[in-house]
Amino acid sequence: xxxxxxxxxxxxxxxxxxxxLLVAGLSGSASAGTAPADRTxxxxxxxxxxxxxxxxxxxxxxxxxxxxQQAERRLANEAEAGATAGLLRAALGGDFAGAWVDxxxxxxxxxxxxxxxxxxxxxxxxxxxxxxxxxxxDLDAAKARMDKAAAxxxxxxxxxxxxxxxxxxxxxxxIRPAAARSLLAAAGVDRSxxxxxxxxxxPRTFYDLRGGEAYYINxxxxxxxxxxxxxxxQQGFATAGHCGRAGSSTTGSNQVAQGTxxxxxxxxRDMAWVATNSNWTATPYxxxxxxxxxxxxxxxxxxxxxxxxxxxxxxxxxxGTVTQLNTSVTYQEGTVSPVTxxxxxxxxxxxxxxxxxxxxxxxxxxxxxxxxxxxxxxFFQPVNALLQNYGLTLKTTGGDDGGGDDGGQQPGGTWxxxxxxxxxxxxxxxGATYRCLQGHQAYAGWEPPNxxxxxxxx
Numbered sequence: 001x002x003x004x005x006x007x008x009x010x011x012x013x014x015x016x017x018x019x020x021l022l023v024a025g026l027s028g029s030a031s032a033g034t035a036p037a038d039r040t041x042x043x044x045x046x047x048x049x050x051x052x053x054x055x056x057x058x059x060x061x062x063x064x065x066x067x068x069q070q071a072e073r074r075l076a077n078e079a080e081a082g083a084t085a086g087l088l089r090a091a092l093g094g095d096f097a098g099a100w101v102d103x104x105x106x107x108x109x110x111x112x113x114x115x116x117x118x119x120x121x122x123x124x125x126x127x128x129x130x131x132x133x134x135x136x137x138d139l140d141a142a143k144a145r146m147d148k149a150a151a152x153x154x155x156x157x158x159x160x161x162x163x164x165x166x167x168x169x170x171x172x173x174x175i176r177p178a179a180a181r182s183l184l185a186a187a188g189v190d191r192s193x194x195x196x197x198x199x200x201x202x203p204r205t206f207y208d209l210r211g212g213e214a215y216y217i218n219x220x221x222x223x224x225x226x227x228x229x230x231x232x233x234q235q236g237f238a239t240a241g242h243c244g245r246a247g248s249s250t251t252g253s254n255q256v257a258q259g260t261x262x263x264x265x266x267x268x269r270d271m272a273w274v275a276t277n278s279n280w281t282a283t284p285y286x287x288x289x290x291x292x293x294x295x296x297x298x299x300x301x302x303x304x305x306x307x308x309x310x311x312x313x314x315x316x317x318x319x320g321t322v323t324q325l326n327t328s329v330t331y332q333e334g335t336v337s338p339v340t341x342x343x344x345x346x347x348x349x350x351x352x353x354x355x356x357x358x359x360x361x362x363x364x365x366x367x368x369x370x371x372x373x374x375x376x377x378x379f380f381q382p383v384n385a386l387l388q389n390y391g392l393t394l395k396t397t398g399g400d401d402g403g404g405d406d407g408g409q410q411p412g413g414t415w416x417x418x419x420x421x422x423x424x425x426x427x428x429x430x431g432a433t434y435r436c437l438q439g440h441q442a443y444a445g446w447e448p449p450n451x452x453x454x455x456x457x458x
Contacts, residue, residue, distance in 0.1 A: 142170050204369065
């Protein structure tokens with residue numbers, strides 16, 4: 001009881017301290033751009049939703065059935081929703097059971113909790129509350145047991161499993177229901193926590209020879225560049241691990257010698273990076289429709305339900321939504337986890353390519369099923385885990401990509417540019433302590449006091 005009272009008081013303070021963040025409200029049109037110096041920037045301004053180029057907005061309109069203004073409002077609302085969900089996740093602690101957005105413009109944010117006493121605080125932030133049985137921590141723990149059990153099983157007939165916050169369950173998608181039951185039994189997951197769904201198609205990786213802007217591996221197979229990165233002074237790009245092994249050489253789409261795979265993990269994860277030679281320069285752009293530059297301004301992870309668009313060398317720009325975050329997928333080559341699942345389509349040759357939400361990098365194409373004529377699903381390797389694994393810095397516009405050193409301007413503290421932070425991480429900066437609200441890679445300009453969408457002072 002005493003703990004619960006303390007938890008309430010802390011939550012009330014957290015909500016009060018951050019009530020000014022949501023300037024426009026989830027259903028309003030949050031204007032992006034640069035905030036005047038005399039006020040706190042909105043999440044949409046911090047995450048530069050205004051940097052979304054015409055090619056991305058057009059693809060959103062085509063694939064999500066929106067007009068131009070709806071697409072712009074959706075990106076702004078998704079930025080605000082991510083910040084609000086981060087604040088509520090910190091305030092609810094162990095009660096938190098996930099968050100997602102709904103509506104053509106992502107105008108509704110739902111936050112789930114295991115405690116009915118949290119409803120008022122959730123609604124005070126402009127979100128809808130849902131009281132559920134299982135916390136996100138419990139669902140994540142059940143999925144972790146499934147991942148461990150899967151290592152000793154053949155999961156070809158139960159190829160996809162994930163945490164589904166909308167239904168407050170872990171879901172196994174199976175070609176044979178018995179295979180799903182075997183996985184759940186081996187993991188010791190209670191059936192009240194789990195749901196089995198049927199599927200007919202086996203997911204596959206998307207690499208082979210196709211046309212379009214791309215790169216070649218050992219002068220044979222072909223993939224798509226993910227995101228340009230730096231590691232110290234070395235330039236290169238992030239891509240999928242199944243595209244090549246460490247030591248494999250690459251050439252550009254123009255057949256010019258390009259670089260060498262420095263590290264590659266697949267299966268298990270699906271991540272790799274290529275160091276390029278001096279003929280190639282890392283830019284803060286993704287190749288858009290008609291060769292347009294699409295700005296990358298950061299890597300803040302999008303929420304469930306948020307829009308996401310993919311650039312690939314075979315099929316170009318396609319958009320959809322994030323359906324689940326903590327997903328495992330079994331390909332012929334083995335299981336990859338955790339990946340993010342989306343409704344975006346892809347085809348062979350698109351592997352390794354970029355997923356972006358607004359101007360925020362999300363991940364690189366791993367695999368999926370279906371195609372871009374009949375529709376399909378895809379899984380991407382989240383980019384922040386890739387950057388963290390290899391110590392890479394995402395190339396972004398507007399920030400110093402020096403990978404952790406901003407020329408001595410940094411007040412004493414533990415926050416450092418180039419570091420990948422997860423929700424709940426704490427840092428010190430300028431004599432104050434801050435808690436991370438949304439996963440992202442830090443860079444100059446995103447110091448904790450400057451971006452309340454990403455950091456909460458505690």
